Amino acid sequence: xxxxxxxxxxxxxxxxxxxxxxxxxxxxxxxxxxxxxxxxxxxxxxxxxxxxxxxxxxxxxxxxxxxxxxxxxxxxxxxx
Amino acid sequence: xxxxxxxxxxxxxxxxxxxxxxxxxxxxxxxxxxxxxxxxxxxxxxxxxxxxxxxxxxxxxxxxxxxxxxxxxxxxxxxxxxxxxxxxxxxxxxxxxxxxxxxxxxxxxxxxxxxxxxxxxxxxxxxxxxxxxxxxxxxxxxxxxxxxxxxxxxxxxxxxxxxxxxxxxxxxxxxxxxxxxxxxxxxxxxxxxxxxxxxxxxxxxxxxxxxxxxxxxxxxxxxxxxxxxxxxxxx
Numbered sequence: 115x116x117x118x119x120x121x122x123x124x125x126x127x128x129x130x131x132x133x134x135x136x137x138x139x140x141x142x143x144x145x146x147x148x149x150x151x152x153x154x155x156x157x158x159x160x161x162x163x164x165x166x167x168x169x170x171x172x173x174x175x176x177x178x179x180x181x182x183x184x185x186x187x188x189x190x191x192x193x194x
Numbered sequence: 195x196x197x198x199x200x201x202x203x204x205x206x207x208x209x210x211x212x213x214x215x216x217x218x219x220x221x222x223x224x225x226x227x228x229x230x231x232x233x234x235x236x237x238x239x240x241x242x243x244x245x246x247x248x249x250x251x252x253x254x255x256x257x258x259x260x261x262x263x264x265x266x267x268x269x270x271x272x273x274x275x276x277x278x279x280x281x282x283x284x285x286x287x288x289x290x291x292x293x294x295x296x297x298x299x300x301x302x303x304x305x306x307x308x309x310x311x312x313x314x315x316x317x318x319x320x321x322x323x324x325x326x327x328x329x330x331x332x333x334x335x336x337x338x339x340x341x342x343x344x345x346x347x348x349x350x351x352x353x354x355x356x357x358x359x360x361x362x363x364x365x366x367x368x369x370x371x372x373x374x375x376x377x378x379x380x381x382x383x384x385x386x387x388x389x390x391x392x393x394x395x396x397x398x399x400x401x402x403x404x405x406x407x408x409x410x411x412x413x414x415x416x417x418x419x420x421x422x423x424x425x426x427x428x429x
Binding site: 120121122123125126128129130133135153154156157159160161163164165166167168169170171172174175176180181183184185187188189191192 | 359388
């Protein structure tokens with residue numbers, strides 16, 4: 115079948131798939147491929163995990179100095 | 195699991211997201227009121243949430259960390275001064291980030307430094323999500339363009355979450371992102387770390403939605419590759 119998606123093509127479409135921007139016909143081909151391909155299922159899961167782990171980088175908190183500076187700024191504004 | 199697959203699901207989704215948006219709008223209106231009234235807790239919660247993101251965003255335009263910090267502080271000053279005129283036409287987050295972006299752009303230009311989007315011209319091999327040699331030859335008789343034997347990604351399902359969230363893994367991801375071409379670094383930082391919507395990213399960086407997705411995909415693919423290499427040698 116000439117509309118079969120190859121793995122090489124699928125890996126380039128993962129972000130479009132996750133962002134739900136694939137056109138309908140591509141979405142059908144994507145899901146049909148993924149349902150029968152363990153390797154690409156692994157790839158998709160790895161990308162999901164990558165996004166999840168990258169998101170954890172934000173879980174940093176302010177340094178005490180940053181906090182103090184910002185509070186000072188707020189108190190000055192309040193007084194003005 | 196595709197929300198497009200059923201009309202009912204689609205309708206439920208749209209109701210849910212509208213309720214969510216309404217709640218956010220109410221929360222924000224209350225927050226703005228508290229800030230105007232000079233409520234320090236409200237301010238603290240806001241800066242806890244966004245200050246580091248602002249500094250990260252500023253650093254996309256300005257290398258110097260101290261100047262980036264200064265710009266983020268100036269942004270908060272402008273936010274406080276502008277509060278009385280804030281009408282809530284955009285979200286508070288968008289408003290704050292737009293102020294920072296404008297300041298950073300002006301400052302960046304003064305430093306003769308602007309975001310370079312030249313990596314669209316990179317060689318094709320560089321722009322692929324996965325190295326082409328990991329797939330069968332396009333002319334192969336059996337399974338052309340499919341994962342080559344022994345080169346396919348393996349499941350990460352058995353790897354404990356602690357490994358992914360360890361300081362070492364976080365450092366690796368952080369370094370990989372820092373080593374990306376600027377435009378990719380900007381997009382993955384804004385999208386996957388600071389959770390800014392694609393549409394807002396396009397406005398901030400002045401790029402099209404398609405370019406935004408291409409950059410995001412390349413960046414994620416590089417981070418995934420770095421993780422794959424690391425996990426392979428460690429486990």
